[in-house]
Amino acid sequence: MKKTSILKSISILSLISGVIFLFSFIHQQKEIADKVFLNGKIYTVNDDQPWAEAVAIKENKILFVGTSASVKDYIDNETEVIDLKGKMMLPGFVSGHDHLISSNWMKAGVSLFEAKNKEDYLRMIKEYAEQNPDEPIVFGYGWNKDAYGGWPTAKELDSVVSDRPAMIFDFTIHDMWFNTKGLEAGGVTKDSEDTVPGMSYWRRNPDGSPEGVGVEIIWLDAFIKAGAWNPEKMMKESQEILYNKAASCGLTSVINQGLITPNLMNFPLFKEDMRYSFELLDSLDKKGELKLRTFQNYVYKNANIDVDDFVADAVALKNKYDSDKLRLHGIKIHPEGNWNSNTSLMLEKFNNVDSRGVSGVGKDKLMEIHLKSNRKGLDVHVHVDGTATTRYTIDAIEASRAEGNENRNVLQHYFWTHPDDHQRVLDMKIPVNTTPLFGSDWGGQAKDAYKFMGEYRVNNYYMKYTELPVHEGHNLSVSADVPSSPVNLLDPLFSVEGAVTLQDPQNEESVAFPPSQVPMQVVEAIKAITIYPAWQARMEDKIGSIEVGKYADLVILEDNVFEVGLRDIADIKVEATLMDGQFTYKKSETPDMSHNTKPNVSLPKELGCCEHGQHHHHSK
Template sequence: MFKKWTGVLLATALVSPMAALAQGPAQTAQAPADGTGGAEAVQPADQVLTNGIVYTVDRNRNFAEAVAIRGDKIVYVGSDEDARKYVGKNTKVTDLQGKMVLPGFIDSHTHASKTTGLIYSIDLFDGGSMEEYVAIIKEFVKAHPQEPSLQGRGWSNPVAPGIGPRKEVLDEIDAKTPIALTSDDGHSLWVNSAALALAGITKETPNPEGGIIERDPKTGEPSGTLREKAMDLVLKKIGGYTVQQYKSGIEEYQRRAVERGVTTVRDPDMLRYPNVLEAYEELAKENKLTIRFRNAVTANPDKGPEQIAEFVKIRERDQYPLFQVNAVKIFMDGVVEGATAYLEKPYEHKETNGELIWDVDNYNKTAAAADKAGFQLHVHSIGDASTRIALDGMEYAQKQNGAHDARHSLVHLQLVNPQDIERFQKLGAVGIVQPFWFMQEDGYYDEIEVPYLGEERAKKEYPMKSFLNKGIHIASSSDYIVTPEFNPLHGIQQGITRIAEGETDPGKIANPDERATLPDMIASFTIDGAYANHVEDITGSLEPGKKADLVVLEQNLFAIPAAKIKDVKVLLTMVEGKEVYHSQKETKK
């Protein structure tokens, strides 16, 4: 795909996106990092990429042609002509032949370590009906006859709406071995009778605080689905994966990530599951991490501010270049499909506002303690009432500790009261959204979101442009493995179109006023993702002095229809100047 640069380089310049589409862009260039101003000979670079469409995503959203890299950093971004100064006898020069270069993509909320479950447990993501789920489970059970318990993930709530899938279905497959299968969104657990017995869950067992034991409407017996905190009653008994299994899962995630151009992520699952943190630590010590992780430890709602001291110790010991813990994850509420997202007004289909997982006073004090210790809050919030309470806690922390550059973030934001958007700006809060979900998805919108929320609320889901219009930083993410295919290019497309693939009816555009532009979406997966993770000083844009994290794409995203963006191929991914993915390994210097 790439050839060695041999010809005379064209002399064009860094230009803005609008100027790039016009005739005769102005001639300007970005100064090299050597402090020479470009007027004298400079130290040769290790690598020079030329003849490309380089979208820098810098402050002025400039375009360029060439990038020079020395060691792990970018030393020059600008014209092909000036890039020649960086070419020495040992410099690897790559002619991009007009291919596009972007900063490496940043996924600001992804459960990378949960790839482990796809390797070592029942994978239901490819199933779309109860019959298909049963076939997958039977095949796995047959192949693993000696397992003391069986775990898996990936069943979809629309397949079994209401109280969820039943225990009897699993009992018919295996009534003796405990089976626990997490839903694709991670907020519900489908179990058999053996799993319920293992956890001691009976008709008399009350719902735990922040959780729901779904029950048969006639008998009151547990029906086989557990929501939110009720999941822990079973999961704590069954146990998890080993450190070595998690290491294998994280390494497999890295392989998938670099194929998609992802170079920095936040995994928010530290401490929520045993052995995850230890797996990351061992991989960091063994130099087996190939992308950058800025992870979050999950706070326990049954504890309070006292747990922050433990988090500080974790942060202090985990200061590796590619692995650090800098945030505290808070599960504030659940999800709409489980009727556990916490809403200002009750659900349409049942008399409940949902489930608030944290006691408000405890959350406020824990938030203030985390803020004082220098942690960023990373709050799961789906419902509008939940988001308001989350912002209240951030405001409480600010009053206790004084205003500073905290960048506390709220993740998901399915429903947001417009008045609270203003509060994001006042508090310096960051929104982390999943544009992959910005559509009226078959099975969800008509069968769950509209019946559960009512049409008026359903039409206002997933705001994004409203935040951007107020100057609020919005970072995009996949929430993998909830979103099994986490290619950022797909997310970029969905954030622009907000319509399901192949759908042509304009009435099917989800909340059309919230459609973002291509520059908006690229920024959300690059520089705004870097800002959200406190790494914008080293990555997120292509500028001298920053780490050489970049991705080369087969096509110029600005020159193709938005509906074609997800199909663009990633050709090359670099992290800190190292080639971590190449679509054609046989390429020669």
């Protein structure tokens, strides 16, 4: 053999040996996962790799996304291996709008959602009061003036509770019904002033005395004066209940759209409540017990609060709390009430009253808060029920962008929007959050829509959110808005079903509403509870999809969202939820799902299960 041929053969052998060594070295250097999920139907919400079979995680990050065969390279005898057995995995759900820190105090006492008429309401309250004779105040929630047959009165409530105060929240949690002793305990008299006449006010008898209902949270001070508010006890209990419920629904993150306490309109006291809420959540985070990434917005509702002082306090909180687990995110402006109590500001008059509604914050303040907040790096989210408030908010967003501010200001609710302004939202790609349930025929909403606004506006102005996802680059999230939704409807899949059917998932007889809208597609609705709200929270590079390097926030479902019927989506149960790589909820606390179990690699475990605790009252 010639010398050159021998040398050439040696070179080829050396190259092959080098390649083999390199691959062997790379294989040896692969990280070993703490947990591996395999044999699943994993929808990643990553357009570059929509589906996978397996996910490996190490500590709090996703290490691998791919096939069940390939994931074995990340497994050793210390890896916890869970066989999904065909179950569906999705990114952990993200809520773009709920109030989960301290709102459960509004759900005390008797639930009235099942009542059909005045007689039902009064009977249920009477029965509850008789069964709970030692409660100093009789609480309840869920009344609806349409089902009741008009606005309820103190005299009517006296007929079933006369021995002690009674305070009953309506189904939106904006209005409260008092009996006479409740009004007295709260210091409500003929001389009590209305905060914003026509929006936040006491309904009155002809002589000016209080009739029995406080509209649009004017009742807050009365609630405190009556001795009903115990912040440390009520906020702590509320947070624990709601965060546990959220985890059981697959939620791993929330944009908390304003802390709800009775001190909402009293800035010095509300600042104390805000600080306590962050201290409470921070203490849980330090102990490894915080079950939701919490991005909290500082709510502005009292127009008498100086904007500079308000923004400065928000910045101070953001400087102290600005992690991927707990953050002061931005500002939430709540300028008006609800359209179906004629307390939202419209461009045109309501059909049922000679009024355009009222704003408690006003056009100029909307502009001022946007500009001053955005300049400080704070995003602004605005409660927009009425067409005028929506227009003025778009104007403020446009002005801020013209200054060069790159903020992600979000329109919250987006109920009634003039067609010209809807086009502006599309053109400017302004992000939106909404609650599909509120736009359906739930709770008489459809009847109210025709009564309050008329058929033309129902068909051309109402709940246009479903048109947004079909426009490239547009961002839309859907969520429950607890406590305005009952807490048992917190499940993001409930909102998904509402968005893709335009029906109330609880009601088999529900009819799609509004009739002029086309429902969302399931793919877009899934994005609206994952990657889109993650973007609104400025976390899209870390959560909202299943990708290598992102946080291990995951949810496992018993059924495939894409395989069940559209009217069955809300009934899908959550098997398990992980946030930051740790289980925050497991449907079954069996040895198979134990954190401490270290299975043999050859014996992958099956995902356990138990009761989810969700009630949709939905039969198929």
